[in-house]
Amino acid sequence: MKHNFKRKFFFCVMACFLTCAAFALEPIKTLIITGQNNHNWKVSHIAIQQILENSGLFEVDFAISPAKGEDMSDFVIDFSPYRLVVLDYNGDSWCKETNRRFLEYLRKGGGVVIYHAADNAFPAWPAFNQICALGGWENRDENSGPYVYWKDNQLIKDYSEGVGGSHGRQHEYVLNAHHTQHPVVKGLPEHWRHAQDELYDRMRGPGNIKDLIYSAYSDKNTGGSGREEPLVFTVDYGKARIFHVMLGHAGETLENNPAMQCTGFQVLLLRGSEWAATGEVTQPVPADFPTEETISLRKDYKEK
DSSP states (O other), X not given: OHHHHHHHHHHHHHHHHHHHHHHHHSOEEEXXXXXXXXXXXXXXXXXXXXXXXXXXXXXXXXXXXXXXXXXXXXXXXXXXXXXXXXXXXXXXXXXXXXXXXXXXXXXXXXXXXXXXXXXXXXXXXXXXXXXXXOBOXXXXXXXXXXXXXXXXXXXXXEOOOXXXXXXXXXXXXXXXXXXXXXXXXXXXXXXXXXXXXXXXXXXXXXXXXXXXEEEEEOOGGGTOOSSEEEEEEEEOOTTOEEEEXXXXXXXXXXXXOHHHHBHHHHHHHHHHHHHHXXXXXXXXXXXXXXXXXXXXXXXXXXXX
């Protein structure tokens, strides 16, 4: 009798191990939501797909909304098959059912990446503003929450009046690391040069940043705020794992797309996406990562 129990226990343990191993080997099922944006979503969502799938870690589907001004009532999304949702969307409100399903997905601990202008979306939806922590444009102002920036080795919440969201001219700039032991940033350089991109500044919102990963100085000489601005961070929102990356302004074409072809952007997107989906980062630090002095590009959206 004891022998049979041991055999059953052994087979149960092995079955559990094999199931977990198979799950770990499966690509991370990912949904990119797009279809409306004040940015070039027809380029950005394909670039994101290529970055994720070329790594071998992700399998990507799209949810493409109706065009601006069209009926959104049938744009109902089933989030249940996905371990990761990437938001590349800034446009008309989703229908109430999609809103409900999205919040339920997050309540259960879903993984989300907020990419670039997605943090401009839905200014009148309080839960979404909590999900982003910081947002801009779309008539955001002091009623949307404080400005949040880095000063004197801490995040400052500034409740002064003013518009939410701006940026100077596109240029190369240096990212500065903060939470260096976080899985997303661990092993990456503390300072590295990002390819030509917008540098979002004067962003406003609830400011519920959990881990500040990278910031950058928004130089007044480029039309910026003169502040050290939080650009890459995680968000404190219940059980959900949310990775917010403000980098990556889409270019005119996939071939002319320096902000998204930047190796630093691609590595952060990959590591942040894996962390949001699983809570871990298994990817090694690549040899082609940029330095503080020199940018690095992956023009074909994959590691060389």
